[in-house]
Amino acid sequence: MHKRVTFDHKLLPYLLLAPQLAITLVFFIWPASQALWQSVLQEDAFGLSSRFVGLDNFARLARSAEYLGSLRVTLVFSAAVTAFGMGIALLLAMMADHVIRGATGYKTLLIWPYAVAPAIAGLLWFFMFHPTIGIVAWLLKGGGVLWNHHLNGTHAMVLIVIAATWKQVSYNFLFFLAGLQAIPRSLIEAAAIDGAGPGKRFRTIILPLLSPTTFFLLVVNLTYAFFDTFPIVHAVTEGGPGQATMILVYKVYKDGFVGLDLGGSAAQSVVLMAIVILLTVVQFRFIERRVQYG
Amino acid sequence: MVENRPLLTFVAHLTLLLGVAIVALPIWIVLVTSSQRLEDVIQAPIPMWFGDQLLQNYTDVLTAGVQGSFSGAVAPMLRNSLVMALGIAIGKIAISLLSAFAIVYFRFPLRMLCFWTIFLTLMLPVEVRILPTYKVVADLGMLNSYAGLTIPLIASATATFLFRQFFLTVPDELAEAARVDGAGPLKFFWDILLPLSRTNIAALFVILFIYGWNQYLWPLLITTDASMTTIVMSVQRMIEAADDTPEWPRIAAVGVLAMLPPVVIILTMQRWFVKGLIETEK
Numbered sequence: 001m002h003k004r005v006t007f008d009h010k011l012l013p014y015l016l017l018a019p020q021l022a023i024t025l026v027f028f029i030w031p032a033s034q035a036l037w038q039s040v041l042q043e044d045a046f047g048l049s050s051r052f053v054g055l056d057n058f059a060r061l062a063r064s065a066e067y068l069g070s071l072r073v074t075l076v077f078s079a080a081v082t083a084f085g086m087g088i089a090l091l092l093a094m095m096a097d098h099v100i101r102g103a104t105g106y107k108t109l110l111i112w113p114y115a116v117a118p119a120i121a122g123l124l125w126f127f128m129f130h131p132t133i134g135i136v137a138w139l140l141k142g143g144g145v146l147w148n149h150h151l152n153g154t155h156a157m158v159l160i161v162i163a164a165t166w167k168q169v170s171y172n173f174l175f176f177l178a179g180l181q182a183i184p185r186s187l188i189e190a191a192a193i194d195g196a197g198p199g200k201r202f203r204t205i206i207l208p209l210l211s212p213t214t215f216f217l218l219v220v221n222l223t224y225a226f227f228d229t230f231p232i233v234h235a236v237t238e239g240g241p242g243q244a245t246m247i248l249v250y251k252v253y254k255d256g257f258v259g260l261d262l263g264g265s266a267a268q269s270v271v272l273m274a275i276v277i278l279l280t281v282v283q284f285r286f287i288e289r290r291v292q293y294g
Numbered sequence: 295m296v297e298n299r300p301l302l303t304f305v306a307h308l309t310l311l312l313g314v315a316i317v318a319l320p321i322w323i324v325l326v327t328s329s330q331r332l333e334d335v336i337q338a339p340i341p342m343w344f345g346d347q348l349l350q351n352y353t354d355v356l357t358a359g360v361q362g363s364f365s366g367a368v369a370p371m372l373r374n375s376l377v378m379a380l381g382i383a384i385g386k387i388a389i390s391l392l393s394a395f396a397i398v399y400f401r402f403p404l405r406m407l408c409f410w411t412i413f414l415t416l417m418l419p420v421e422v423r424i425l426p427t428y429k430v431v432a433d434l435g436m437l438n439s440y441a442g443l444t445i446p447l448i449a450s451a452t453a454t455f456l457f458r459q460f461f462l463t464v465p466d467e468l469a470e471a472a473r474v475d476g477a478g479p480l481k482f483f484w485d486i487l488l489p490l491s492r493t494n495i496a497a498l499f500v501i502l503f504i505y506g507w508n509q510y511l512w513p514l515l516i517t518t519d520a521s522m523t524t525i526v527m528s529v530q531r532m533i534e535a536a537d538d539t540p541e542w543p544r545i546a547a548v549g550v551l552a553m554l555p556p557v558v559i560i561l562t563m564q565r566w567f568v569k570g571l572i573e574t575e576k
Contacts, residue, residue: 003462005469006401007479016396017408019389020449024411027446028418031426038426092313095306102307108564109314114571115556116321117508117526123549124320126533127327133340133542135323166317171571178572198302227421231510235530249421256425257515265425272422280417 038266057267078225089172097180119231125163153244179213328546371525381444382506394457497570
C-alpha cells in the first residue's frame with residue numbers, strides 16, 4: 001500500500017488530483033446527494049414548491065403494484081441472464097480447456113460480442129426474431145409458434161434475455177477459461193491416475209477450485225443485468241408490451257426523464273444506489289479475501 | 295489433456311463449433327442483409343449469402359441515412375462516436391495516471407479521503423442519478439456538446455486503481471535514483487513512469503475505447519440536437535422506424551457500421567484486450 005520513497009511537495013499532489021476530484025464531485029457526488037435529498041421531498045402539481053415528506057416516496061414505491069411488478073420483472077430477467085450467461089460460458093470454457101488444437105482460434109471467435117454495444121446486440125436479435133423477416137421467427141412458425149414480441153410479453157422477455165446473454169457470454173468465457181487454466185495440471189492428473197473420470201474430476205476438483213471465479217462472475221453478471229442492459233430494453237421493447245420488460249433502470253428513466261415524477265424517480269434512484277453499493281461492497285470484500293488467501 | 299478420450303474431444307469440438315455458430319449467426323445475417331436489395335428481404339426466409347448492393351447500401355446510409363428514422367446521414371454520427379470514444383478513453387487514462395501518481399508517490403493530508411472519494415464513483419453509475427446529473431450538465435451549458443458527451447464520464451476509479459497497483463510494483467530504486475540525479479516529480483513521471491506504463495495504457499485503452507463507443511444512456515440524455523447523435527444511439531430510432539418503413543438492408547448496414555470499430559479494435563488488439571480485461575477486474 002505504501003511507497004518507501006516519496007516526493008516532497010505541498011501543492012503538487014492536489015493539483016494532480018484536481019481534475020479527477022473535480023469531475024467526481026461535480027458529476028457524481030453532487031447529483032447523487034441531490035437524488036438522496038429529492039427522495040424525501042414532494043413537489044406540488046405545478047412544480048413550484050416542494051415540501052419535506054420523509055420516507056413517503058419510499059412508502060409509495062412499496063405500495064405501488066407497478067413498481068413491485070417491475071421489481072419482479074428485473075429479478076426474473078437478472079436471474080435468467082446470469083444463469084444462462086454463466087452456464088453457457090462455463091460449458092464452452094470447459095470444452096476450450098479440453099481441446100488443445102484450435103483453442104486460441106475458438107477464443108478469438110468467441111470473444112467479439114464483448115465489443116458489441118448492448119443496443120446493437122438488441123438490434124441483432126431483433127433482426128433474428130422479427131415476425132416478418134426474422135429467421136428464428138420463421139423457423140418457429142414452421143414449428144407452430146407465432147412469434148410476436150410486440151404483443152406477447154413472454155416473447156419480449158425471452159428476446160431481451162437472449163440478447164443480453166449473447167453479449168455477456170464472451171466476458172464470462174474469458175474469465176472461466178483463465179480460471180480453468182490456472183488450475184494445476186498435476187492435481188487433475190493425480191485424480192485421473194487414482195481413477196476419477198472427467199465427471200468426478202469436474203465435481204470434486206475443478207468446480208471447488210473455480211468457485212472464486214464463479215462468485216466474482218456472479219456479482220459482475222448481476223450488476224450487468226441490473227444496470228447495463230438499459231440500452232437493450234430501451235432500443236428493442238421500451239419496457240413493453242404492457243409492463244412485461246419494464247426493468248428497474250428503465251422505469252427510473254421513464255418515470256423521471258419522461259414522466260417527470262421527481263420525488264418518485266429520486267426514491268427509485270436511491271433504491272438502485274443501495275443495490276449497486278451492496279454489489280460493489282460484496283465484490284470488494286471478496287477480492288480482499290482472495291488476495292489474502294492467495 | 296489428461297487422458298485421450300476421442301469421444302470427449304469430439305464432443306468438445308462440436309460444442310465449441312455450435313457456440314461459435316450461435317455467436318456468429320446474428321452478425322452474419324446482419325452482414326448479409328446489408329448487401330441485399332430491399333425487395334429480396336421483405337419476407338422470411340431471407341437470403342443467407344451476399345447480394346450485390348453492398349457498396350450501394352453503405353454509401354446510401356453514410357451520406358443519406360435511413361428514411362423515416364429522422365436521423366440523417368450516418369457519417370457525422372460515426373464522427374461523433376469516434377470523438378466521444380477517443381475523448382473518454384484518453385481523458386480517463388490521463389486523469390487516472392495523474393491521480394494514481396499523486397496517491398502513490400506523495401504523502402499529504404487527506405490522501406485517503408481523496409482515494410475513497412474516487413472509489414465512490416464505482417457505486418454511482420449514471421443509471422442511479424439520471425435527473426440530477428442531467429441538471430448539472432444543463433446548468434453548465436454542456437448539453438449538445440462534445441465536452442458534455444465526454445467530460446462527465448472521464449472520472450475513473452477502475453483506471454486509477456489499475457495504475458496505482460502498477461506504480462506500487464515499480465521498484466523504489468528508480469524514484470530514488472531520479473531524486474539523487476535531481477529530477478523533480480514531474481520529470482520522473484514523464485521520463486520514467488509513463489514509458490514504463492505503456493503496456494497498461496494500451497490494455498486500458500482497448501477496454502475504454504469500447505466502453506466509450508458503446509455509451510447509450512448518456513448521449514441519449516444530453517443530446518437533443520440531431521447533429522450530435524452518436525451511431526449506437528441511432529439504433530433505437532432505426533428499430534422504431536422499421537415498423538413503418540422496413541428498409542432492412544440499410545438498417546443492417548447501420549448496425550454493421552456501429553459495431554465495426556470496436557470489433558476491429560478487439561480483434562487486432564486481442565492480446566492487450568484480454569490482459570486489460572482480467573487486470574482491471576482484479
